[in-house]
Amino acid sequence: MSRLATRAHVVPRALLRLGRRARPTRIERILVAHHLLLGDTLMLGALLARLRRQHPRADIVFTVPPACLPLYAARPWGIEAIAFDPRRPGDARAVTRRGPFDLAYVPGDNRHALLARAAGARWVVAFERDTPGWKNRLIDELIPWPDRPTHLADLFARLAGEGDEVFNVEDWRAPPHAPFALPAPPYVVLHVGAGSPLRHWEPQRWRALAEHLRQRAAPLKVVWSAGPGEEGLVTAIDPQQRHPSLAGQLDLAQLWHLLAGASLLVAPDTGVVHLARITGTPTLCLFGPGSDVLFGASRFWRAHRFEAVIAADFPCRDQRTLFKREIAWVRRCQRGTDRCAAPACMDALGVDTAIAACERLLAP
16 A cells, blocks of 8 residues: 555644644643554663653653554553554554644654654654755654663653653553463573574574573473574574474564563564563573664663673774664664675674573573
């Protein structure tokens, strides 16, 4: 479905509401409008927690990618999650019907201020310096980027001002899910998939890690995991099928329950790592091109047991953009396979280092 129908619905309504405004003094309804991927959407939990603390009685409406909607069935922090994909015009209509709103927050791409305006938002808050510049003119309150390294979750929370919230697993109850063959504990989930082949770890290293976990003094059952279409990754790693695989078989609600019962998750830098923060699963993240500063340990999730394995100061992890803004302290690589033939940054991650990190996480 073309985005044109969404624009035809949103843009005229937004333009009718442009003009000089004043920040409301009474806040009863709040919109958080975005179209981010799974991991970024989950990290917005820090912003939601801060908004709930500041406005304990307000209605908070939160857009999420349609596939993520089941994760919010229990209404964490009392928010109402609503599916939004710009390619589905009905989603934009559903959001605008929820209006009007006193406040709107737009993390990421400031173009979604158009959606907030179309929904009747009286005051819109977003980060500065989006490109092209017309997007910033839609915003009432532009928040500067921090001048020091900050985790993305804590950065999102800055949109609502200062605070020091800490995530508690009781804040977000488990969603209902379709039955599946849940492994008997104790087990470890090795999630081998990622959004780019440049985040894949070599098969022999996964095999070595799995063998260590199986043979340790307190052995763990190994369960392979990967997303739809990534089943071949598990086949290449474990052609003899020595360990059970749930690759490509689970939706996000089922994956939640798999992680919740696990003693440990090991995965590349992908959305599954952030889902494990919510389930409270001890997590080892293998960082290749990504940033452990942006996506590693967080102040909001400081109670979560987390370890990052990364080759520090890798020479080609040198790009400084985040949501199309140039940020001086950002160090990451977003190149594709057309510019990078092999994941040298992932190949630099040794098995022994990963094993040591696993043992620290598994320690009582």
